[in-house]
Amino acid sequence: MxxxxxxxxxxxxxxxxxxxxxxxxxxxxxxxxxxxxxxxxxxxxxxxxxxxxxxxxxxxxxxxxxxxxxLISEEECIKEESQSFLKRVFNGSLNDMILNLVKSEELTNEDINELRDILNEKLDVEDK
Missing domain, CATH: 1.10.10.10 (Winged helix-like DNA-binding domain superfamily/Winged helix DNA-binding domain)
Incomplete structure (x- = not known):
């Protein structure tokens, strides 16, 4: 499909x-x-x-x-729905969405470390 x-x-x-x-x-x-x-x-x-x-x-x-x-995977649907939400609410700006969530939610040290690890992994992949 x-x-x-x-x-x-x-x-x-x-x-x-x-x-x-x-x-x-x-x-x-x-x-x-x-x-x-x-x-x-x-x-x-x-x-x-x-x-x-x-x-x-x-x-x-x-x-x-x-x-x-x-007949459709959960991962595909989540990705599609996430992209739709991002376009509809944040005009497609992932940066704006993440900044909004980080500023408006209470984050534990564990949450912050997990976000940091994800961003560092993304940097490592893009540097290669």
Whole structure:
């Protein structure tokens, strides 16, 4: 698939469950969401149907049950969604986003050291 489908916030909740397992039934999805969301099973099945139509998930029939699996990777979707967010909110400026997050969030020394390590690794790769 060339272009990733646009996935709504509600659909993301379904995709997280699908990504966490190789294959999952609608009953397993409903059960997984029962403590987190107040959605009726019909709502969840509608979201599953939308994801099927968008070709984000596929299915196979196993007896009377449908077993769902992801057709798109979580990593690809996170990357696409991150880039979309960056363009929409920060006019594509990664620097502005990082500065905003660093200034507005409380960072532990461990967080700062991890950020420093990531930036140093990036410098090392670009210097080679």
């Amino acid at each position: 060339n272009k990733l489908p646009k996935i709504s916030d509600s659909e993301w909740e379904i995709m997280k469950i699908v990504w966490s397992k190789d294959e999952v039934t609608s009953n397993e999805i409903i059960e997984s969401l029962s403590g987190k969301q107040q959605w009726k099973s019909t709502t969840i099945k509608s979201l599953i149907s939308r994801l099927l139509n968008k070709e984000a998930i596929g299915f196979r029939k196993n007896g009377k049950e449908y077993v769902y699996y992801s």
